[in-house]
Amino acid sequence: MTTYNLTPTVHAVFNELDSHGLLLGLPRLVGETNAAYKQRLMDVMVHRAGSSYQGLIYGITRELGLSITDAVTIEPVLDGDGIPLVTFPAVVFQDTKCFLYENYITETVLLEIDRFEQLDGSFNLQGLVDTINATGMYTAVLHGNPLMRSLCIWNQSSVGLITSENISNTGIRIRLAHTNLVPGTISIESPNLLIRKSSSNNLQSQEYFIDETSGTIISAQVPADGSIVRYKYRIDSFTAQASPIIIHNLQSADFKKKMFELVTDSDGNEQLGLPTELGADVINELLSIYPTNWGQ
Amino acid sequence: MKKYPSTQEMAEIFPSWAKIRNDDQSTGYSILNALGYHIDKMDKTLAKQGQNTFLSTVNLDEIDILHKVQLPVDFEFSVDNTDPIFAVQLPPTVSGYIDSDAYLVQPDRTNNIEEFWYNAIPNRLSLQTTVTGVDHNLLTFVANDSPLEVELEHHLGGGYFWIECTGGSQYLLVENGELFRARIILRGITRAGLEDSETLVFPWEMKQRSNKEWKVITKIEIFDMEPSVQVNIRSGNFNEEPYLDQYNARYSNNRRKIDSFWGLGEVEGRPTLDLITYQSDEWETIAAGFPDKQVLQSWELLDENNLPVSGIDLTLQRFSERAWITTGNGKLYYYDLSEDMVSGVNFLNGKTPGSHINLDYNSRYLVVDETFTFTPWHSRPLKEVAKYRIWYQAPSGSLYGIQNGSSVATTVSGLAVDNPKIWVEGRQFARTIADKVSVQLTERGEYFFVLETVFIDGETHEERVIAKTCYKKPLVTLDVSSFCPEVSGIDFDSDQKLWLQSISGNYYQIGLHYDTMLIDYTKKVLYFREGYDNVDVIV
Numbered sequence: 001m002t003t004y005n006l007t008p009t010v011h012a013v014f015n016e017l018d019s020h021g022l023l024l025g026l027p028r029l030v031g032e033t034n035a036a037y038k039q040r041l042m043d044v045m046v047h048r049a050g051s052s053y054q055g056l057i058y059g060i061t062r063e064l065g066l067s068i069t070d071a072v073t074i075e076p077v078l079d080g081d082g083i084p085l086v087t088f089p090a091v092v093f094q095d096t097k098c099f100l101y102e103n104y105i106t107e108t109v110l111l112e113i114d115r116f117e118q119l120d121g122s123f124n125l126q127g128l129v130d131t132i133n134a135t136g137m138y139t140a141v142l143h144g145n146p147l148m149r150s151l152c153i154w155n156q157s158s159v160g161l162i163t164s165e166n167i168s169n170t171g172i173r174i175r176l177a178h179t180n181l182v183p184g185t186i187s188i189e190s191p192n193l194l195i196r197k198s199s200s201n202n203l204q205s206q207e208y209f210i211d212e213t214s215g216t217i218i219s220a221q222v223p224a225d226g227s228i229v230r231y232k233y234r235i236d237s238f239t240a241q242a243s244p245i246i247i248h249n250l251q252s253a254d255f256k257k258k259m260f261e262l263v264t265d266s267d268g269n270e271q272l273g274l275p276t277e278l279g280a281d282v283i284n285e286l287l288s289i290y291p292t293n294w295g296q
Numbered sequence: 297m298k299k300y301p302s303t304q305e306m307a308e309i310f311p312s313w314a315k316i317r318n319d320d321q322s323t324g325y326s327i328l329n330a331l332g333y334h335i336d337k338m339d340k341t342l343a344k345q346g347q348n349t350f351l352s353t354v355n356l357d358e359i360d361i362l363h364k365v366q367l368p369v370d371f372e373f374s375v376d377n378t379d380p381i382f383a384v385q386l387p388p389t390v391s392g393y394i395d396s397d398a399y400l401v402q403p404d405r406t407n408n409i410e411e412f413w414y415n416a417i418p419n420r421l422s423l424q425t426t427v428t429g430v431d432h433n434l435l436t437f438v439a440n441d442s443p444l445e446v447e448l449e450h451h452l453g454g455g456y457f458w459i460e461c462t463g464g465s466q467y468l469l470v471e472n473g474e475l476f477r478a479r480i481i482l483r484g485i486t487r488a489g490l491e492d493s494e495t496l497v498f499p500w501e502m503k504q505r506s507n508k509e510w511k512v513i514t515k516i517e518i519f520d521m522e523p524s525v526q527v528n529i530r531s532g533n534f535n536e537e538p539y540l541d542q543y544n545a546r547y548s549n550n551r552r553k554i555d556s557f558w559g560l561g562e563v564e565g566r567p568t569l570d571l572i573t574y575q576s577d578e579w580e581t582i583a584a585g586f587p588d589k590q591v592l593q594s595w596e597l598l599d600e601n602n603l604p605v606s607g608i609d610l611t612l613q614r615f616s617e618r619a620w621i622t623t624g625n626g627k628l629y630y631y632d633l634s635e636d637m638v639s640g641v642n643f644l645n646g647k648t649p650g651s652h653i654n655l656d657y658n659s660r661y662l663v664v665d666e667t668f669t670f671t672p673w674h675s676r677p678l679k680e681v682a683k684y685r686i687w688y689q690a691p692s693g694s695l696y697g698i699q700n701g702s703s704v705a706t707t708v709s710g711l712a713v714d715n716p717k718i719w720v721e722g723r724q725f726a727r728t729i730a731d732k733v734s735v736q737l738t739e740r741g742e743y744f745f746v747l748e749t750v751f752i753d754g755e756t757h758e759e760r761v762i763a764k765t766c767y768k769k770p771l772v773t774l775d776v777s778s779f780c781p782e783v784s785g786i787d788f789d790s791d792q793k794l795w796l797q798s799i800s801g802n803y804y805q806i807g808l809h810y811d812t813m814l815i816d817y818t819k820k821v822l823y824f825r826e827g828y829d830n831v832d833v834i835v
Contacts, residue, residue, distance in 0.1 A: 004371065004833040008363035008824060015358040016348035031827075034356040035791040039488070041351055046488040068489075 017041065029065045040065065053247060057154050061243045070143040071153050071242035072129055077137055084236070086110060086137050088182075091238055092157040095254045098128065098150070100138055104159065104234070105183055111135055115150040116258045116278060125150050125242075144242060151246055158238035161231075168227045172219045178233035179215040185232035186210055188217070191224050299635040300332035301545040302339055308551040317549055321638055321762055329637055340543055344615050352507065355615045356792045359413045363827050367820040374835055385817045388835040392811065392828030399811045401824065401831070407815060414616075416825070417630060417771045418808035423779045424793075425805040427452065432532030432797075435516075439464075440523035448513040450531040451803070454487030455790035457510055458533050459496055460503040464525040465585045467498045478521035482506065484513040487790075499579070500587045503536065509790050534785030534797050535609050538572045538589065541633075542612050548577035558619060558633065560607045561594060564665040567606045568594040569621070569631065569768060593635070596663045596740070596767040597621065605629055605770070609785045614792055618771070622786040622796065626777030628806075629770040638762040643689075643744045648757040652676040653684075653729065653749050660763040667736045668763040672729035672747050683721045684729055684749040691741025691765075698733055723752060737765045780804050 010031045012018075017037050021027050024044045028037050040062055047068065049059025061068055076089035090104035093115075102110040113131055114120045122128045126146035132138050159182060167174050167188075188208065198207040203220040210217050217229065248255045259279035260272040275283055299320060306328045310317045316324030347353040373385040387403035399420075404412040430451040437444065439461075450457070459480055461467070467478040483493040487509035494508050498521070518527065533539070538557035546556045557572040570591045574582050597605040607621040607629070617633045638644075657670035672686060686698040697718030720730070729749065737743055747759045776783065776796060785797040794806040814823040822833070 002835055004368060004835075005830055006365040006367070006833060007830045008365045008828055010827075011362040011364040011823065013359045013362060015360055016345075016354055017351075017358065017360070020351055020354070028360075031361055034354075034358060034360045035793070037360075038351060038354060038356060038791075042488040046486075046490045 026063065032065060036065070053155065056247055057243050057245050060245045060247075064245070066244045068241055068243045071125055071148070071150075071240050072132075072143060073141045073237060073239045074132060074158065075139050075237050077139060084137075088234070089138070089236065090157065090159050090234060091138070091240070092159070093153050093240060094155050094157075095248065095252050096151065096258050097254070098122070098153075100132065100135060102137075110137055115153075118278070122150055124148060143239070148242065149246075152242040152244060153240045154243060154247070156240060158235045160233050160235055162233065163230055164228045165230075166227070167217065167223045167229050168225045169222060172222055174217040174219065174223070176215040176217065176229065176231070178231075179213065180234035180236065181210070181212040181215055182232040182234060183212050186212070186229065187231070188227070188229045190227040297329065297637045297639070298333070299329060299637045300336035301543075301547065302335040303329040303332035304549065305545075305547045306332065306335070308547060308549070312549075321644060323644075326637065326641065336545075339545055340615075343543060343545075347615075352509070357414075357613075357615060359409065361827075362814075363824045365822050365824075365831055365833070367822065367833065369820075371820055371833075371835065373817060373820075387813075387815055388833050390813060390822065390834070391832045392824065392826060393830050393832075394826070394828055399826070399828075401811045401813045401826075401828075404812050404814055409814065412812060412814045412823075413825070416810050416812060418774070418810050419772065420809045420811070421628070421774050421776065422807040422809060423776075423804055424807040426779075427803040427805075428801075430803070431801065432530050432534060432803075433528075434513075434531060435529040437527055438523065439518045439521040439525040439527060442516060442518035444516045446513060446516060448484075448529060448531075450487075450511060452531070452789055452795075454511045455509050455531065457482070457506040457513065458503060458528075458530040458536070459506065460528040460530075460536070461498050461521070462501055462526050462528070464501055464522045466583070467500050467521065468583045469520070476520040478525070479519045480521075480527065481515075481517040481519070482510070482513050483515040483517075485511045487511050500582050500585070502587070505533075532785075532787050532789075532795070532797070532803075533611070534787045537610070538570070539610065539612050542614055542616060546573070548573075550577055552577040556592070557589065558610065558612060559591075560597075560610060560621070561591060563594050563596070563663040566663055566665065567597045567604050568663055569597050569607075569610070569619075569633075570594050571635075593659075593661050593766065594663050596765070597629075597631070598767050598769050599629065599773060600769060602740075602769075608783065611786045611788050611794070614788065620786055620794065622776075622783045624783060626775060626781045626783055628774040628776055628786075630772045630774075631768050631770055638742055638764060640742050640744055640762050643762065644760050646746075646758055647760045651757045651759050652678060652751075653747055653757050654759050655745060655747055655761045657761070657763075660761060661766050662737055662763065664740055664765045664767070665736060665738060666765070667734045668743065668745075669732060669734045670745070670761075671732045674725075674727050674729050674749075677725060677727060679755075680723050680725045680752045681729060682723055682750045682752045682754075683719050684747065685719045686730070686733060686745070686747050687718060688735065688746065689744040691739045691743065696735075698735075735763075737763060740765050740767050776804070776806065 012028060017034050018028055020041050024041055026041060026044055043062050047058035049055050074091045076084035076086055078084055087103035088105050090101040092099040096114060096116040098113040098115055099109050100111040102108045113122045115122055122131045124146060125142055125144055125148045128150040129140040129142045132140035165177055196207045198209045203209060205220050208217055208219040256272055259275060261274050261276055262270045263273035265271045307317045307325060315322040319325060344355055348355055376384040376386055390401040392399045392401050432451045434448045435446060469476040478498040480496045481493055486492045492508060494506055496504050538559035541556045541558060544555060546554050548554045554573050554577050559570045559572050561568045561570040571593045572589050573592050575588045575590045576582055576586055597607060599605050606623055608624050610619050610621040612619050619631050619633055621629045621631060652675060654673050654675045655670040656673040660668060662668060674681065687695060689695050699718060743763045745761045745763055749757050780796050780798050782799040783796050784799045787795050789795055794808060796804045796806060810825040812825060
């Protein structure tokens, strides 16, 4: 009697889901089950991949079998009348920072949070939530893994952009799809009627008035065919999403400072030096996925 | 032999009076049923492939990931040389190890993919996930409350919703030549994260599954439905019998496609599995406000030791004819839902072709302790009956005669069939040869009933009928009492994963495991369903 001790290997059998995968350009990962593969395939239609910043995050996240998750929900604290304590609240995640605004219109920042520095207290999601809650002006609720790096939240903000909303033939009192419009970001394109913006709703011919809070446009005439409006609006209950895939622009001055030590050259200008601890960590992580020779 | 729904569909070719169409014990029906196997397989394959065409309906139980080991080049299978002409290679003894736990891996009996994967029976289970603090029962309201702004989150984070409408009288209305259909529109965020909507049409009172997988429903709108109709929204299908058959391929003998359902019931105090249909096979009648259902056939539910299984809920496995039934004490039973042809074909051979007599009955597929009631009937009264006798054979082989052709269900044990006491003499020309006879069927299996009639010209006709007490025994029984001792319901989720709900309201995802292997004797490869850390192959 002979005993052979052997280690099994995964063997995938091509089935109908793989056919769908061929059509959608998304092959099955090694050892991926039908149920998990189906969700990734469905995701192709929702989180469209592309060469844009967002498209890269969506595409790479999916192709690696990782997932996009809701990280935190951030809301401004309101007074007794339901008015935010800050003048015009907004939350912006940009590069290595998270900005909490006191007044987004005047670009007055309440707090700038560094998400890269391990010792700054906002390196992980739990720390980020605690930091935001400590302001007293905003509240944050954690959804994801509290130990997830907060830099997994990609560039996004609580200010939404509508590039083209049709207002043709919608009457003289036009309710837009969103409220709390950001003043100074609203532009109207109308073939013949809406030409001048009025500061009050006492309108003359071809004038219009905008009530930003209620998202209403009052016009002297009904907008003609082809009338559109472009604007930004505030999302007061903002849920930031995160992905384990973090994309940063190496040309970003802010990001470079996090990755490399700054050295002052003979002219007094700051130049990039050796990788920082974090930079070395990220570089090693990259090399572990795709080994190569540094510098080649 | 299994009885296939497609057999009835084929039998519909024949006229409505033909025995082949109305009697599943007729010779013609048996012949068609032999073809039925292949047509049924084709029907189901086409149905499955049709659903596999779309991502939203694809079968997630399709064979996907196997684990294999390549045996060494010098490995030789043991050989059985019992047949000197054809030597048979024998499967090796294999043990698989997961976290140092050893599992004996059985070779698949037929060594083909269909049995290894699609028809496999799990031999053990494990607890995968426990979900607490959520509820799949989400909302109940009346149609008049529509539209509703809601926040109905799927209790598992995403999947199908179930919508049930009850209490209405008519859901389809034609007014001034225009058709109004009761509709429910769901809006919300799909499981994939997309804002979307879905319209469900309710032709009559029914329960429907959403076609899309939803994460959260945010708005419900109802149109053209009676205001008093009660609408129930759930994200699971626990304890909501009856359940629509997975292939739903049955036909009535009026050439009409019918919906069939499965549920749990009780007959003569015995727990049963019930095949259920609408009382009418005409959708027009159902839509007119008559959606009542009836039990078409019942099977007594038994365990391996012939003890009754008192199921509290069942769930049907997608793309299969199998169901999991759970009992309150933490047992899971896996049953095959197939219907069977009668097996006593040799007995039926003794029937007189074109007989002038028959047994008139309502149902002959019963449950133990039910009474088989029939009337001996002179269906073609061309000549007088001189004498007749009625006798039957129980599944145990015992023969019984109906004494004096009595109208009372008096069976006399121990009478030989030839015993003159059971012959009833006397010329008669009535359509009813004897009064109604009732026989309580106390054994499990097939009863052979015979009506023998001698006509005045000496010609003898025999009518033979098999009455059957139906039962089902499980393919496998698994125990979940270690982590869920008090089960209250069972369901498959949209990922085709099995879930249990406990009385305390917790949800448990069950992992089913198959310690089985497929062997490629030529290439010396073993394929497993389970991902073992390593295996010992002993030869």
